[in-house]
Amino acid sequence: MNKQVIVSLLLCLPIAYSNAATPVAEKILANGLKVLVKEDHRSPVVVSQVWYKVGSSYEPGGITGISHMLEHMMFKGTDKHPAGEFSRIIAENGGDENAFTGQDYTAYFQTMEASRLPVSFELEADRMRHLHLLADELKKELQVVTEERRMRTDDNPQAKMGEHFNAMAYSNSPYKHPVIGWPADIANYQVEDLQAWYQRWYAPNNATVVVVGDVDSKAVFALAEQYFGGLKPSEIKPLKPQTEIEQLGVRKMTVKVPAKLPSLVMGYKVPTLTTAEHDWEAYALEVLAGVLDGGSSARLSKELVRGKQLAVSAGAGYSLITRLSNLFELEATPAEGKSVYELESALKAQITRLQLELVSTEELQRIKAQVLAGAVYERDSGFYQAMQLGMLETVGLGWQKADEYVSKINQVTAEQVRQVARTYLREDHLSVAYLEPQPIDGQTQNNNKKEEK
């Protein structure tokens, strides 16, 4: 099975702007299920996604990673469809399917020939409320998840550093723990934990169904009513805010792991579209990320990699679509003979420059064009269109935000970019982790060169 945890991959995903010719149609069923449909008749294909408002940031200590574990268990069968049948039926219908868990959501999707949408709906509605959670299946799937953690985190120096880094940078935000969960928590999942998690969060009034493709929206609403309409809603208690305390000074850590190359990650506490006092701040941070890391002509590549040849690679990342405030991150690997500390100074000099100098009109225009080009490119994919709608909806912003992206990015001024650099990229709100490479033994694969962005 090809399920995956998408974590860092999603961090830099811009919002595609909606096509005015094919607006999003929305219907909320009586049981609270929200259905979003975007018709796209360019090919006879449909993408169907079910988004649950639950992810690792919903998890209490002791059972971290349980949303991801439950995602795996969602393929283990129901009364109607025993274990394995879900994937078999989708495959028999020529479909492609997958699932992913993030900090703020758990999502399931199928891509199929458009007429097969009922197959997807029937299966998803079935497992929304009637999942079998059996000790034997959990035991088996725990091995899969344990192995997944080993491969993706424990044997991946960058990911390992990232995990320790997040745990330091956040004091009380639930973003401090990894999506896949801490090892001791994974080792101690019980069927009852999964059952409780499933019953608490998997309900029509905690889900959004997003359909993009060669469909008629009214027909999709009717289908949704037919398959999902009979499911009972749950009482969903509001989450506690867990607002991160204010950071009162810089934090630094060394992380010693087997690896070939040193590297560093820096993160400043920043607001997102969900938490910013003014929307423009989040869009200005998005543009600022583009100034530093928007292709090969952006500043980090141009000045630190090619110019001063301080770095083998250097990048910046910011996500404006998350439920809680997060980090504006810089990551870099020093060139041979250069230290992580030299590189850190150079990265900070770039931040200082953004705080002092206005980005020129030409550079700003180029960056905006690049940021928007990325969005346009993604609009070409039904999957990404659905994903953006689902994500906006699930973090509480509402899918309508997709419509504003282009104009909001275009409205960002050089002054605003400088303003957010001054307000948010402050030393007192900075955390830094240095990866200090340790000898790699024969068994350990060297994959520290793989950038996560």
Place this chain on the structure above:
Amino acid sequence: MNKQVIVSLLLCLPIAYSNAATPVAEKILANGLKVLVKEDHRSPVVVSQVWYKVGSSYEPGGITGISHMLEHMMFKGTDKHPAGEFSRIIAENGGDENAFTGQDYTAYFQTMEASRLPVSFELEADRMRHLHLLADELKKELQVVTEERRMRTDDNPQAKMGEHFNAMAYSNSPYKHPVIGWPADIANYQVEDLQAWYQRWYAPNNATVVVVGDVDSKAVFALAEQYFGGLKPSEIKPLKPQTEIEQLGVRKMTVKVPAKLPSLVMGYKVPTLTTAEHDWEAYALEVLAGVLDGGSSARLSKELVRGKQLAVSAGAGYSLITRLSNLFELEATPAEGKSVYELESALKAQITRLQLELVSTEELQRIKAQVLAGAVYERDSGFYQAMQLGMLETVGLGWQKADEYVSKINQVTAEQVRQVARTYLREDHLSVAYLEPQPIDGQTQNNNKKEEK
């Protein structure tokens, strides 16, 4: 009301050795309540304590501090005894009462003339299962707790630094969050949260009653049966282990708060009596703490405060009686003109010395005598005797450990002290926080000189 949160105060509490002439009598009632009695007929007084196995380390994110909040609410009345009556009755009977919450326990106690023990039992049994939790009372008491947090943490530079420090030093251990709770969590307690916490943890099979004083143990058991025997047990699910991940390198943070003096705190990850592979390691760490900070002739005072005059104060602390692994901490305030970094180097030089040189026979004997003298002194107090039994029982070690303390401390060798210094006081397992004083405004009280130890 004089309730308090005892946190750091408990960290350095040694175990008193039991008096062979007055052994502890134990009885477990049919409903699971454990009753411990230690007769002490020197004065006609009785100390009665009820210990619940619940504290801040049991709390999930979002409701941190709820054990402490519930401790406050435990004085808000039952069917039989309306709000305020508890304290009034105790006072009318000439008693003294209090309660405290820690990482691993919540405890309630009364000290009374020995014949009044039934008064205490009646009230404690009543509120163990029949507490009223009302929204109005919560609202009022929330103001008290909010003010308590402001005074004890937010306006106390050392405490504030300690809170940030713990959140950095621990990655996933529940010791990461403060006993009093994070501000956003305190601000969002609901009556249902407290109700659920009370129902989950307040039950005879999750409690230990400890009685020390001028009583007859058989009579106490009969009384306990009479008052507590009718209470129904609960199903108490075992806690998830939440084993802290291995730290892979040093961590450092600056904490900028209004204060007069800079200071620093250093913490090494160490095992406790509960988690050490061999008991002797925990006792050796206890002795090691005494070498550094066992009165004015101990090394930190002698060498850093009086000798080199680097520090105004310097201390070391370790607690061997906690449920989970914790930190061996060093705290110091530099002398005028000295920096926290100089002081850090000097503290590390002390650690290095312990790793290289054996403590001399004379010094070791003197330290052991001091450590044990502290224990003997505390044995004089019925309150502390009860406290030690309750704490040992509540963290899962069993009260019997109290008997071993003297012989185990006496058995610690200089080689063992060097061994634990080498094994556990490692740079890679170290976290450091530097308090960088900011200007104090007129409203802010200067209490940063107050040592927490």
